Amino acid sequence: MSSVTLQHLTHNYTGSPAPAVDGLNLAINRGELLSLLGPSGCGKTTTLKLIAGLLAPTSGDVFFDDRRVTRVKPERREAVMVFQNYLLFPYMSIEENVGFGLRMRRMAKSEIAERVRRIMALMGLEALKERRPAQLSGGQQQRAALARALVLQPRVLLLDEPLSNLDAHLRDEMRELILSIQRSLGVTTIFVTHDQEEAVLLADRIALMFDGRIRQIGESRQFYERPSSRRIAAFFGNNNSLPGYKQGRLVSCDLGQLEVDSEVADGPVSLVIRPESILLGSGGINPFSAVVTRQIYMGTHNRYRIAVGGGQWEVVAPAEAGSALEGRRVAFSLPPEKIWLIKETGGFPETGG
Amino acid sequence: MNGNRRGLRSRKCCARVLHRVVLIAIVGGVLLPIVPLLLWSVSHSWFFPQVVPSEIKLRAWSYIGSPFSKVLNALVNSLLVAGMVTVAAALLGVPAGRALGLRRFRGKAIVEFLILAPIIVPGLAVIMGVHVLFIRLGLVDTIFGVALVHLLPSLPYMIMVMSGVFANYNVEFEQQAYSLGAGRVRTFVQVTLPAVLPGMVTGALFVFLISWSQYILTVLIGGGRVITLPVLLFAFASAGDNAVTAALCIVFLAPAVLILLFTSRYLSGESGAMGGFGRL
Numbered sequence: 001m002s003s004v005t006l007q008h009l010t011h012n013y014t015g016s017p018a019p020a021v022d023g024l025n026l027a028i029n030r031g032e033l034l035s036l037l038g039p040s041g042c043g044k045t046t047t048l049k050l051i052a053g054l055l056a057p058t059s060g061d062v063f064f065d066d067r068r069v070t071r072v073k074p075e076r077r078e079a080v081m082v083f084q085n086y087l088l089f090p091y092m093s094i095e096e097n098v099g100f101g102l103r104m105r106r107m108a109k110s111e112i113a114e115r116v117r118r119i120m121a122l123m124g125l126e127a128l129k130e131r132r133p134a135q136l137s138g139g140q141q142q143r144a145a146l147a148r149a150l151v152l153q154p155r156v157l158l159l160d161e162p163l164s165n166l167d168a169h170l171r172d173e174m175r176e177l178i179l180s181i182q183r184s185l186g187v188t189t190i191f192v193t194h195d196q197e198e199a200v201l202l203a204d205r206i207a208l209m210f211d212g213r214i215r216q217i218g219e220s221r222q223f224y225e226r227p228s229s230r231r232i233a234a235f236f237g238n239n240n241s242l243p244g245y246k247q248g249r250l251v252s253c254d255l256g257q258l259e260v261d262s263e264v265a266d267g268p269v270s271l272v273i274r275p276e277s278i279l280l281g282s283g284g285i286n287p288f289s290a291v292v293t294r295q296i297y298m299g300t301h302n303r304y305r306i307a308v309g310g311g312q313w314e315v316v317a318p319a320e321a322g323s324a325l326e327g328r329r330v331a332f333s334l335p336p337e338k339i340w341l342i343k344e345t346g347g348f349p350e351t352g353g
Numbered sequence: 354m355n356g357n358r359r360g361l362r363s364r365k366c367c368a369r370v371l372h373r374v375v376l377i378a379i380v381g382g383v384l385l386p387i388v389p390l391l392l393w394s395v396s397h398s399w400f401f402p403q404v405v406p407s408e409i410k411l412r413a414w415s416y417i418g419s420p421f422s423k424v425l426n427a428l429v430n431s432l433l434v435a436g437m438v439t440v441a442a443a444l445l446g447v448p449a450g451r452a453l454g455l456r457r458f459r460g461k462a463i464v465e466f467l468i469l470a471p472i473i474v475p476g477l478a479v480i481m482g483v484h485v486l487f488i489r490l491g492l493v494d495t496i497f498g499v500a501l502v503h504l505l506p507s508l509p510y511m512i513m514v515m516s517g518v519f520a521n522y523n524v525e526f527e528q529q530a531y532s533l534g535a536g537r538v539r540t541f542v543q544v545t546l547p548a549v550l551p552g553m554v555t556g557a558l559f560v561f562l563i564s565w566s567q568y569i570l571t572v573l574i575g576g577g578r579v580i581t582l583p584v585l586l587f588a589f590a591s592a593g594d595n596a597v598t599a600a601l602c603i604v605f606l607a608p609a610v611l612i613l614l615f616t617s618r619y620l621s622g623e624s625g626a627m628g629g630f631g632r633l
Contacts, residue, residue, distance in 0.1 A: 054528045074531040087529040091547050100543075101533035152534065 001188050002064040002155040004028040004051060004079075009060035011046055019058065020046040022212035031186040033179075035203035037193055039235070043212040044192040045084075048158045051190065052081040064155055075104070079156035084164065086145040088133035094144050095120070095129035101152040119151040122181070139170040143177070150181065157182075159191035163198055175202055196223070196236050208232060224274065226340060233272045233340075240313045241272045246341060254309030258286045258334060262341040270342040275303070275314040277338035284333030295326040306330070387606070393599030413596035417604065423580055424604065430496065431565060431581040432608070437500040438564040439557050442511040445504075446556060447549070450515020455524060472509050479505065480573055487574055494578040500564075502574045507563040511556040518552030554616050562609055 009024040021043040028034045036044045049055040051062055053074035061070045069077055080101070088097050095116060102112040120126050123143045133141055142162065149157060162178060163171045179202060182189050193199050199206045200220040207217040216228045227233035230241045244253030246269045251258045253271055260271075290306040290313070297319060304315040304325060315332065393399070394413050396406030417424045453465065471479070483502060484493070492498030526548065530540040568583040575584070582605050589598045 049528070052528075052532050054531065074528070075534045075536055078534075079532070081529070081532040083525055083529055085525075087523070087526055089526065089530075089544060089547075100530070100535070104530075104534040104536075104539060148533065158532075 001030045001186055003030045004156055004188060004190065005063040006047075006051070007061045007063070009047070009050055009062065010058045011043075011050055011055055012058045013046075018212070020212055021050065021057075024060070024212070024214060026207055026214060026217070028188060028190060031188055033182050033189045033191070033202065033204045035191055035193055035199035035206045036209060037196060037199040037206050038209035040194055042209045044194075044209055045160055046212075047209070048081060048160055048190065048192050051156065052079050052158050053077045054081065077156075078152070078154050079158060080149040080152055080154040081158040082145050082149050082160065082162065084161040086133075086141045086165075088136075088141055088144055088148070090133050092132075093129065094125060094131050094133065094136070097133065097144060098125070098129075098148045098151055100148060105152075115151055119147045123147040123150075123177075138165055138167075139174060142166060142174060146178070146181075150185065150187070153185075154187060157187045157189045159189065161192055161194070164193070164195070171198075178202065208235070227272060227342070229342060230270050230272065233342075238272060238274050238314075239311075240275060240278070240308075241270050242309050243344070244269050244271045251339075251341065255288050258339065259336045260339050260341060261336040262339070264341040264343050268344045270344055272340045272342060273334055273338055275316040277335065278313070278315045279333045279335065280304075280315060280317050280330055281333075282331040285336055286334040286339075287331060288333070289329050289331045291329050292325040292327065295324065304330075306332070387603070390599045390602050393595050394597075394603060396596060413594075413600040416597060417600050423585060424582075424601065427580045427582045427585045428604065430579060431583075434496060434500045434503060434571075434579075434581060435561045435564040437497075438503045438507055439561045441500070441504055442508050442560040443553060443557060446508060446511030446515050446560075447553065449512045450517075450556075451519045453512065453516035454519025454522065468509050468512050470509075471505050476506055476570060480570060484573055493574055494576040496575075496579050499571050499575045499579045499581075502570045503564040503567050505570070506567070507560040510559040510563065514552055514556035514559065515549070518549050522548060558612065558616055561612065565609060 004026075005028070006024050006026040009021055009026075010019050011021040012019040024047060036047060038044050046055065050057050053062075053069070053072060057070065061068055063069065064077070064079070069079075088094070089100065092100070098120060099112050099116045102115060107115075117126075120129060123146065125140070125143055125147060128136060128140060128144070133144070136144065142165070146159075146162075159178070163174055166174055175198070178189075178191075191202065193202075200223075203220065205218060206220055206223060207214050208223065209215065210231065216223065216232055223232060223236050224238070227236060227238070233239070233241060242253045242255065244251040244258075246260070246262070246264060246266050248266065249259060249261070251260050251269060251271055258271070290308050292304050292306055293312065294305040296303040298316075300319065301316050302319045304317065305312045306315055307313075392406060395409050395411060397408035397410040397412065399406035416422050449468070453461070453468075480502070483505070487493045487498050487502070492501060526544050527540050530544045535543065566583060567581075568587060571579060571581050571584055575581070577584075582601065586598065586601045586605060589601060
């Protein structure tokens with residue numbers, strides 16, 4: 001197991017105007033399960049390949065523990081990458097696939113057989129060892145690809161979208177498998193995903209990437225409760241925001257004046273509040289009213305859209321019988337402790353962390 | 354229900370009969386021309402309007418088998434030249450095809466055109482210039498020179514086939530191998546080669562057969578010193594010895610048919626790796 005440190009890591013694909021990875025700084029602890037989260041094309045997979053050594057950085061360095069591995073070839077790095085589409089070698093049996101890395105290390109045949117047998121048992125692959133990759137389902141292929149990486153006992157495990165090619169029910173199963181194996185082996189794991197839910201469910205910490213840079217890093221809770229920009233809030237499913245101006249304990253915005261409880265310095269801010277934090281009904285602090293434009297029944301709760309400040313806000317509230325609010329004006333309040341303020345600087349309200 | 358099933362069965366039967374007919378037609382079309390060749394090779398006198406030769410003798414075959422004829426020598430030369438050309442074409446064509454199939458670079462269209470040019474431009478037009486050059490380099494009248502000039506019309510096919518293979522090839526398989534601890538050489542042998550081998554065999558087949566049937570380039574560069582089977586064949590054909598010509602034709606055909614038989618499993622659509630790993 002190693003810690004991984006990225007220092008000013010930059011990668012520019014030839015012919016591309018902007019770097020895919022732009023001055024990345026990131027420290028991953030030993031045994032940690034970190035998620036690199038971001039929309040497609042934000043440089044997540046490129047970062048993973050830079051750590052694996054499959055791409056050479058334009059500038060910057062990669063460290064495993066204290067050792068600089070920037071110039072170490074991928075086959076000597078002991079950071080094993082599992083690709084999104086599994087890439088099992090099609091002309092080898094599953095057993096041969098899993099043993100590939102050990103054969104490359106010129107390990108004794110009996111030793112290879114024993115290790116392969118053990119990992120295949122752990123991953124529930126014994127029955128499939130004679131099969132070819134093409135004869136396996138997606139979930140089985142994923143498990144085989146994971147076994148092929150884990151059998152090497154890598155210092156760092158790199159997973160590229162490990163769940164995205166699987167059906168919903170398989171995804172839950174595979175997530176639990178990855179989690180339990182990562183916990184039991186304690187291997188430092190970095191996994192790339194575009195799905196914030198996946199990241200929240202699986203990762204110890206999340207590093208959120210936009211445009212080749214890490215914008216916020218921390219535990220998943222922080223992304224919901226303390227997003228560092230409106231864009232990050234939106235990425236985590238929260239579009240309830242308004243620009244405003246803070247003065248002391250008050251913020252003036254399109255709704256009017258609000259009372260807030262925030263450490264942010266006075267000046268232009270963005271006001272963000274989660275859909276479930278908005279209280280429907282009259283009374284409370286910061287009471288306002290708005291027209292419900294849409295009501296969606298979600299089973300355990302209702303989801304409402306209300307017209308606020310020229311845009312749409314979302315409110316989530318328990319589903320109560322007969323509460324048809326669509327088209328009606330409702331009262332709501334914004335509890336000050338639930339209002340999150342983001343400091344905005346000049347004309348770039350989108351750049352947070 | 355019943356009638357439907359009967360209809361289905363008769364349709365299936367129909368398809369099977371059609372399948373047979375087409376198969377027989379194809380096999381017949383390929384094999385039938387060999388029958389008169391076989392007859393010619395053993396005929397002593399065969400005049401119009403006889404359907405089969407009136408007298409059968411094995412003179413032509415015993416000539417071909419005799420140590421005094423140059424047939425064995427020509428056969429070895431042909432195999433040697435075609436073998437050298439095939440190996441050279443593979444060594445040049447695989448990396449070239451890889452570059453063309455996987456990379457995008459400025460002037461790629463021009464490079465592709467130049468590679469195809471030897472197929473488009475008649476060989477004879479180029480060969481005169483090449484001839485002068487080869488004389489200066491001392492490559493004329495040598496087997497090596499003949500093999501070199503055979504690359505001219507054959508290499509483009511190898512490169513074309515390989516660029517097609519690599520266009521469907523997923524390089525990430527190699528990255529996966531590196532990541533699992535395989536070095537460059539072993540990655541090539543264990544991962545890349547199995548994926549592109551069927552394409553390589555197809556390309557090699559083209560190259561071998563083009564070199565195998567080359568006449569003009571052999572005669573010009575070989576200068577009559579390097580005798581290959583086609584050279585011998587033309588000599589006997591123009592001398593009017595039908596029996597020996599026919600027998601030589603069969604000898605000439607044999608390796609091509611043999612190679613085709615041995616490599617047919619790579620050429621069928623069954624082998625999944627036909628297009629690299631691309632379509633898995």
